Amino acid sequence: MTIDYHALSDNIKQWGKELGFQQVGICDVDLREHEEELQRWLNAGYHGQMDWMARHGMMRARPDELVPGTIRVISVRMNYLPPEAGFAQSLSQPNSAYISRYSLGRDYHKLVRNRLKQLGQRIEQAVGSFGYRPFVDSAPILERPLAEKAGLGWTGKHSLIINQDAGSWFFLGELLVDLPLPVDRPVEKQCGKCVACITSCPTGAIIEDGVIDARRCISYLTIEFDGVIPEEFREAIGNRIYGCDDCQLVCPFNRFASVTDEPDYYCRDSLYQQPLATLYQWDEDTFLKHTEGSAIRRIGHQQWLRNLTIAMGNAPYSSDIVNALNARQGDSSLLDIHIEWALDKQHRQRQNLVTEALPTKTQRLIRIIEKGLPRDA
Template identity: 40%
Template structure:
């Protein structure tokens, strides 16, 4: 193998749109393995049952189970545009929703996989007999562990990977290879005594440095979780309707992050702080059209409009009341239940809203929505 092989691979990676490319040995440290086991044992994966599946857990811990004879992992970072607003601006835009920056444009999974596959084809030629396999974040791969041991970055206290030059606005991908490449040195830990991400987290989901309890995390709640959001967390979610970037927005390592020249995800203006009222008008076909090729589409209309209702309930804007009253008739029980909650927040003293909630409760035929509305009405009566 050529002496400067790693440098050649880095140049190829850059040509395929990966500004970060580092090499790790294909092993998972005891520290990373036990951190994963503890996280799952404590139930912090929430409803993401696949994370706790025995076989999948074992595969995460063993790169060999993903590619026989694997020797090296090429850890790759692909940047995307940071949000074009500060956290204070996003919080102040109360009649608008906040969508996570990585989801402002096209879904990254297929786009990134295409780039990884193109790079892997180059490696097939470069490395001769060796086998390569590519992974994006849906595969059982401990991507943050490889990013850390390869020196691509370090794990921040918010559990995401940070890079000294690019902050944290990037996505990780990996290429496993049977080639024995010279590993890079780890990057070291550069959070120091900072706790900005832990302090700002609205739901206190970062329960300890490097440990995020998904059950409390707004990213999980708005994207992965499909049920009725725990009532005590709803007021804390503010206007975040798809994901949450708060812990990244306050991180000092993101202070001067520039927008990449060729952001393949192509952020769409319509997804930057969109008007809540427009989003709540979307029917199923409208939702699919509005979020075509966007990661938001995978969440589904019901869960997304649930999030929109919560944001309206947190807006303090009684102008949403007429639209929310109509939404009590929505086709999705999940949306009806959260619309009732939002109404009780925005019009706590209104007798006509109280009557509308009673009627909605009387005609409700979904058990979960019924139970949620029941509590909403009881709480409203206690307040008035």
């Protein structure tokens, strides 16, 4: 059977949209230009504890080594921005938990992967047996460079893919195939002189255009990192208990982003804008129940409590928060370290409230004494 690959390519993009992908692009597997950059990033230790980033060496830039026979990658994107996302409202309410918008609904991995598998099956119905394998953030592969090469958008200064018409609120997925499909053209970068994402990062994790030091990134610290969060980042974390969206929130192109059509990505009531104290009371069984089918479950109950402990320390002083923190002491050594910090932060906030309630002259006297200056200074 003779295959018209140009017609097949058009059909693949149409089938992809019918399966719920907002865009489908195709590229070859040559990512050699990214190998040196990847190695520098790894050598600098910017991957932190994500050992899996270095474990497979340069295979991440060589899809044909990951799946021998691969000559093309079908790259897809799927919008995930939920209706009524409430970004500013959540961040401005320090007693409520902020959870990254991609994780407020169902875990995207299975959903996107199943749609990619269906896309592969549709292609198979058209051309007969061929080699294909879907991936969704589940293998050593440079998905963003592939998406950029396939024309889905360009790599922004925050390292995420930006689409001119859709912003960056979307998931990526790949279908590796052994078909000689025509490839798409990359699009021109359009960030220009804008540095909004860099200047808005709470912890200064974007160290240069497109380069992230994960060890400083709130998403890494609250999700990938399971140890003691360095004190220098705790206050900046604020009420963000799972991930961070700040660099996307300020991106001008996200003004054009559309909300998702996938009900699975809609916000769960049990996670959306919930009081910190409510989530802190969850035992492990409750945590597992409310995070079933969610990406959040992967961090486990102890890490969940660790993140909440920091957020509660950053919240305005409350005797209820202090009591809740005290009640968790002794649960684990990891938690105790963060509880001690959070209690100290709450204590200092209480002292400030007491001081602010005093007459102005008394406040000035207290500040002089705290500075160790002579009374007549």
